[in-house]
Amino acid sequence: MFSALTEEQREFRELVRGFLAEKSTEADVRRLMATEQGYDPQLWRQMAEEVGLQGIAIAEEHGGQGFGWIELGIVLEEMGRVLLCAPYFSTVVLAASAIAESGDAEAAAARLPGIADGSTIATLAFPGENGRWDAEGVTARATREGGSWRISGTAPSTIDGHVASLFVVPARTDEGVSLFLVDRGDGVASTSLQTLDQTRRLAVVTFDGAAAEPLGEPSAGAATLERVLDLAAVGLAAEQAGAARAAFDMSVAYLKERVQFGQPIGAFQALKHMAADVLIEVESASSASSYALWAAAESRDQLPAAASLAAAFCTDALVTACHQNIQFHGGMGFTWEVPAHLYFKRARADEILLGDADFHRERLAQRIGV
Amino acid sequence: MSTVAVESDLDAVRAEAQDWLAQNWHGVDDPAWNRRVAEAGYAAPTWPAEDSGRGYSRAQARAVAAVFDAAGAPGAARELRGFHEYPWLELMGGPIRAYGTPEQKRELLPRLLAGEFGVGCLLYSEPGAGSDLAGLQTRAECDGDEYVVNGQKVWTTGGHLADTALLMARTDWDVPKHAGLSFFIFPMRQPGVEVRPIRQMTGDAEFNEVFLTDARVPAANLIGGPGNGWKVLQIALGAERRGMGEMAMGTAKTSTRPSLYALSDDLVEAARAAGRSDDPVVRQEIMRIHAWRLTNEWNNARALEEFRTNGASSLASLGKLANSRILHGAAALRYRLLGNRALQYDEAADDEAYRIDYDLMFAFINSIGGGSDQIQRNIISERVLGLPKGFEPDKGVPFRDVLKADATRSLG
Ligand SMILES: Cc1cc2nc3c(=O)[nH]c(=O)nc-3n(C[C@H](O)[C@H](O)[C@H](O)COP(=O)(O)OP(=O)(O)OC[C@H]3O[C@@H](n4cnc5c(N)ncnc54)[C@H](O)[C@@H]3O)c2cc1C
Numbered sequence: 001m002f003s004a005l006t007e008e009q010r011e012f013r014e015l016v017r018g019f020l021a022e023k024s025t026e027a028d029v030r031r032l033m034a035t036e037q038g039y040d041p042q043l044w045r046q047m048a049e050e051v052g053l054q055g056i057a058i059a060e061e062h063g064g065q066g067f068g069w070i071e072l073g074i075v076l077e078e079m080g081r082v083l084l085c086a087p088y089f090s091t092v093v094l095a096a097s098a099i100a101e102s103g104d105a106e107a108a109a110a111r112l113p114g115i116a117d118g119s120t121i122a123t124l125a126f127p128g129e130n131g132r133w134d135a136e137g138v139t140a141r142a143t144r145e146g147g148s149w150r151i152s153g154t155a156p157s158t159i160d161g162h163v164a165s166l167f168v169v170p171a172r173t174d175e176g177v178s179l180f181l182v183d184r185g186d187g188v189a190s191t192s193l194q195t196l197d198q199t200r201r202l203a204v205v206t207f208d209g210a211a212a213e214p215l216g217e218p219s220a221g222a223a224t225l226e227r228v229l230d231l232a233a234v235g236l237a238a239e240q241a242g243a244a245r246a247a248f249d250m251s252v253a254y255l256k257e258r259v260q261f262g263q264p265i266g267a268f269q270a271l272k273h274m275a276a277d278v279l280i281e282v283e284s285a286s287s288a289s290s291y292a293l294w295a296a297a298e299s300r301d302q303l304p305a306a307a308s309l310a311a312a313f314c315t316d317a318l319v320t321a322c323h324q325n326i327q328f329h330g331g332m333g334f335t336w337e338v339p340a341h342l343y344f345k346r347a348r349a350d351e352i353l354l355g356d357a358d359f360h361r362e363r364l365a366q367r368i369g370v
Numbered sequence: 371m372s373t374v375a376v377e378s379d380l381d382a383v384r385a386e387a388q389d390w391l392a393q394n395w396h397g398v399d400d401p402a403w404n405r406r407v408a409e410a411g412y413a414a415p416t417w418p419a420e421d422s423g424r425g426y427s428r429a430q431a432r433a434v435a436a437v438f439d440a441a442g443a444p445g446a447a448r449e450l451r452g453f454h455e456y457p458w459l460e461l462m463g464g465p466i467r468a469y470g471t472p473e474q475k476r477e478l479l480p481r482l483l484a485g486e487f488g489v490g491c492l493l494y495s496e497p498g499a500g501s502d503l504a505g506l507q508t509r510a511e512c513d514g515d516e517y518v519v520n521g522q523k524v525w526t527t528g529g530h531l532a533d534t535a536l537l538m539a540r541t542d543w544d545v546p547k548h549a550g551l552s553f554f555i556f557p558m559r560q561p562g563v564e565v566r567p568i569r570q571m572t573g574d575a576e577f578n579e580v581f582l583t584d585a586r587v588p589a590a591n592l593i594g595g596p597g598n599g600w601k602v603l604q605i606a607l608g609a610e611r612r613g614m615g616e617m618a619m620g621t622a623k624t625s626t627r628p629s630l631y632a633l634s635d636d637l638v639e640a641a642r643a644a645g646r647s648d649d650p651v652v653r654q655e656i657m658r659i660h661a662w663r664l665t666n667e668w669n670n671a672r673a674l675e676e677f678r679t680n681g682a683s684s685l686a687s688l689g690k691l692a693n694s695r696i697l698h699g700a701a702a703l704r705y706r707l708l709g710n711r712a713l714q715y716d717e718a719a720d721d722e723a724y725r726i727d728y729d730l731m732f733a734f735i736n737s738i739g740g741g742s743d744q745i746q747r748n749i750i751s752e753r754v755l756g757l758p759k760g761f762e763p764d765k766g767v768p769f770r771d772v773l774k775a776d777a778t779r780s781l782g
Contacts, residue, residue: 131709193716196712196715259774259776260501261762261763265501268760326738327737327743330501331524333571334739335568337568340571352710352713353710358649
C-alpha cells in the first residue's frame with residue numbers, strides 16, 4: 001500500500017537536504033551554470049563517496065546502496081529544490097535504470113559499479129530527430145558488421161550529452177527497436193547547446209558508425225525503452241515537485257517581507273488567494289510524485305498510468321508555481337539577480353523535456369482504458 | 371453633415387496642406403523641418419490649435435497625412451500612428467495638454483511634436499514604491515527657479531539611452547502621500563544622474579536603476595503645479611496602460627484576409643509546423659486565444675469610439691489585463707509546439723526558437739510593468755465597478771509618518 005515515508009526515509013531526506021544546502025547554494029548554481037561543463041567534478045565525487053547518491057538505487061552487488069525508487073525520489077526531490085547542476089538525472093535516472101531494466105546481467109555487472117562510484121557519467125541518447133518521446137521516436141539505426149554492431153543517428157537534445165562517457169542508445173534494427181551501449185570514442189560527436197535552462201545541459205549527439213554493444217534482448221528493446229521513459233517521467237516528476245515547493249517557499253517569504261501600501265503584500269486578498277491556489281498545486285504535485293515513486297518501487301503494473309499522471313500534473317504544477325512566483329515578485333521577479341527566473345526556466349524546460357503535459361494526459365487516458 | 375459636404379471639406383483641407391507644402395517642403399528632413407511641421411499644426415492635426423494642432427477630425431488628419439505622403443514629406447499626423455509608434459505624444463503630451471499652463475503648452479508642445487526631447491524614459495518606480503507608486507521617496511526641493519532632485523529610481527526602461535524623463539518626485543512630506551507629489555519633465559543628460567543597467571531574466575539589460583544626486587530641473591518643467599503630480603500622472607499612466615492593451619501580437623496585419631480569419635495565423639502555422647494542426651487539444655487552445663485577441667481588438671475599437679463621443683472610456687482599462695492572458699497564453703502555446711527546439715536559447719543558432727523563448731519570458735512585462743495585473747484588477751473594480759476600496763492604513767496620514775518599504779536596496 002502507498003503510504004507516508006518511514007522514519008529512516010525522513011532521516012535520509014534530512015541528510016540529503018543538509019548536504020545539498022551546503023554544496024549547492026544559489027551562488028554555486030550561478031557559478032556552475034556559467035561553466036562549460038555545467039557541473040563540479042569534485043562535488044560529483046563527493047556525492048558518490050560521502051553520501052553514495054549515484055548508487056542509491058543500484059544493487060549492492062554492483063557497488064550501490066541497494067535502496068529503491070522511494071529513496072531515489074527523495075534525492076531527486078531535494079536536487080530539484082536546489083536546482084542542482086550535475087549530470088545526475090541523465091546518469092542515474094536515464095542510463096542506470098536503462099541498464100538495470102534491460103535485465104542484462106553482464107552489462108549491469110560491467111557498467112553499474114562505475115556509475116555507483118561516480119567514475120562514469122552516462123546518458124540516454126534520446127529522443128531522435130523527430131523529437132518523439134516514445135519507442136516510435138527512435139530514429140537511430142544499428143547494423144551488424146560481422147560479430148559487432150555499429151550505430152548511426154542523431155539525438156538533438158541529449159541531456160548532459162556533452163560530458164557523458166557512456167551512452168544508452170535506442171536504435172532500429174532488423175528485429176525492431178533495440179538498446180545499445182556506446183562508449184564515447186570514434187564515431188561519437190557531441191556539441192553543447194546554449195540552453196534556456198542553464199542548470200541542465202543538453203547537447204546534440206551524433207553517432208556515425210560508432211561501435212555499439214547490445215543491451216538486453218534485442219526483441220525486448222521497445223518494452224525496456226517504454227519502461228525507462230516511464231521511470232524517467234517519475235524521476236522528473238519528483239524533481240519537479242521539489243522545485244515547485246522551493247519556488248513556492250520563495251513566494252511565501254516574499255509575501256511576508258515586501259511592504260506596499262503600508263503593509264506586507266501578503267495582506268492583500270488577491271495574493272492570498274493566488275498563494276492558496278498555488279499551494280494546492282504544489283501539495284498535489286508532491287502526492288502525485290510520491291504515488292508514482294511508490295508504483296515504481298512496489299507496484300509495476302500501476303507504473304505506466306502513475307508515471308503519465310505524475311508527469312502531466314507535476315509539469316503543470318511547476319510551471320504554475322514558477323510563473324506565479326515571478327508575478328508575486330513584481331519587477332524583482334523579472335531580474336536576473338533574483339533566482340525566480342532560474343526556477344521558471346527549469347519549469348519550462350522540464351515541461352517539454354520528456355513530452356509535454358498534453359502528451360502525458362493522452363497517454364494516461366489510454367493507460368487507464370479511456 | 372452630408373457626404374458631399376464632408377468631401378468638399380476634405381478637399382479644402384487637402385488644398386491648404388498642399389499650399390503649405392509647396393511653400394515649405396524643400397525635400398530636406400531635418401530638425402528645422404520637423405519644427406516647421408509642428409508649428410504649422412500638421413504634426414498632430416487632431417489636437418486643438420492652442421496645443422499646436424489644428425482641431426481637425428481624424429478623417430481630416432488622414433487627408434493631411436495622405437497629402438504629405440504623396441509629396442514624400444515626413445512628420446505629419448503622428449497621433450494617428452498609434453501608441454507604439456509615438457508613445458511620447460501620449461505619455462508627455464497628454465499631461466501637458468491636460469494640466470500645462472498656456473505658456474508651457476506654447477513652449478513644450480511644439481518641441482515635443484518636433485521630436486526635440488529625444489529619447490524618453492519614465493522615472494516613476496522606486497525600490498520601495500512599485501504598485502504603491504504614491505509611496506515614492508525621491509525628493510525635489512525648490513531652489514529659486516529650479517528644483518534640486520535626490521533619490522533612487524528603478525526599472526527605468528531605456529534609461530541608458532534617454533535624453534528626457536518624466537519624473538515623479540515628492541515636494542511635500544507633511545501631507546498625505548498622494549498630495550505631496552509633483553510631475554516634472556526632466557533632462558537626463560546632466561551631472562548627478564547615474565544610470566546603472568539591471569540584467570533581466572531574458573539575459574538583456576533594457577532597464578536600469580537611476581540614482582539622482584543634486585540633479586536639477588527648471589521649475590518651468592513642473593506640470594500641473596506642486597502637489598498635483600498624482601493627478602497629472604494618471605493621464606500618463608492611463609495612456610501607457612491603454613497602449614499596452616493594444617499590443618495585438620497576431621499576424622493579421624500582414625494578411626489581406628479580415629482579422630476574424632487571420633489574426634491567429636502565427637499560431638496556426640506553428641501548429642502545422644509541429645504536425646499538430648489536427649490535434650483537438652491544440653485546435654481548442656488556438657481558438658481560445660484567437661477569440662481573446664479578436665475580442666480585445668473589438669473592445670479597443672469600441673473604446674476608441676467611446677473616447678470620441680464621451681471623452682472617456684471604462685472599456686479602455688480592460689485591454690491591458692486582457693492582453694496579459696493573450697501574451698502569456700500565445701507564447702506558452704508556441705513554446706510547447708516548438709518541442710525540443712525550444713530547449714535551446716541561442717539567437718545565432720536558432721533565431722525562431724530564441725524569439726519564442728524570449729516572448730515566453732517577456733510576456734511578464736505586460737502582467738507586471740505599467741502596474742501589475744493585480745493592481746489593474748483593483749483599478750477596474752474600484753473605478754469601473756465602483757466597488758469600495760480596501761483598508762488603507764496610510765489614508766490621511768502625513769507621508770512622513772507612514773510605514774515605508776525599504777528603499778535602500780541596490781541591484782548593482
Ligand atoms: C519589464 C519592466 C519594465 C518596466 N519599466 C518601467 C519604467 O520604464 N519606468 C518605471 O517607472 N517603472 C517601470 N517598471 C516598473 C513597474 O511599473 C513595476 O514593476 C510595477 O508597478 C510593480 O511594482 P513592483 O515591481 O515594486 O512590485 P510590487 O509592487 O512589490 O508588487 C509585488 C506583488 O504584489 C502585488 N500587489 C501589490 N500591491 C497589491 C494590492 N494592493 N493588491 C493586490 N496585489 C498587490 C503585485 O501585483 C505583485 O504581484 C517596469 C517593470 C518591468 C517588469
